[in-house]
Amino acid sequence: MKVYEIKEILDAEVICGEEFMDRDVYTACGSDMMSDVLAYVKEQAVLLSGLVNPQVVRTAEMMDMQCIVFVRGKQPDQGIVDLAKDRDIVLMTTKQPMFASCGMLYEKGLRGGAMK
């Protein structure tokens, strides 16, 4: 799935990384616990989270994740946006809650990553 398809499916607003919308995403992970995210293998994944702090971007950075979607309309502050820009990570926000967001992406064929 392409990043721009995720934007369309979730009716999301792009906060930064507009130039990377053509990236491929193979798996997804929805979590507010960053240690749980770090416990799973995610190849070119999208992270959905209701947590808004710099560690969400750091976690995505360590995992080589392509894109972060903040659910329930959450908006990151400028420090978080600057960190994501520096790491070439796409940030989006959707008004959809976590459960619905995951379900909508799953319905369109996106799956979770395998446990290592």
Add this chain to the structure above:
Amino acid sequence: MSNFKLHFTVPGDDFTRAGEASGSVKKTLKDLGFNPEIVRKVVIALYEAEINLVIHAGGGEIDVEISPECISMVLTDEGPGIPDVALAMKEGYSTAPDNVRSLGFGAGMGLPNIKKYTDEMKIDSTVGVGTTMYLKVYTA
């Protein structure tokens, strides 16, 4: 490639900066041309350990030695120490306060994650004195 040494001081009072050292190590390893899978193993383990320094120990020091065969990491702190290392290694066991959980950590996955992503892991800890963690990831 000769051995490469890096040192970082991790501040204990600024959660927003936690991960800076790990991010820097990631950049260095990528620039040196290490396999992306090795880089990921190193930085995930180091990031979890760096977060632990901030949330449990009031900061600490990180030393990284990079050779073509192995990436060695030593994390030292003067925090409260770990009374029962075996218990702390169990998935889901956590002593993190609620404010840490609200930041996305403290699920009791930190040490198990570190063990999972490293080839060698050793913890020396004395209550009231501090903790030193030795980590190694082999490249082959």
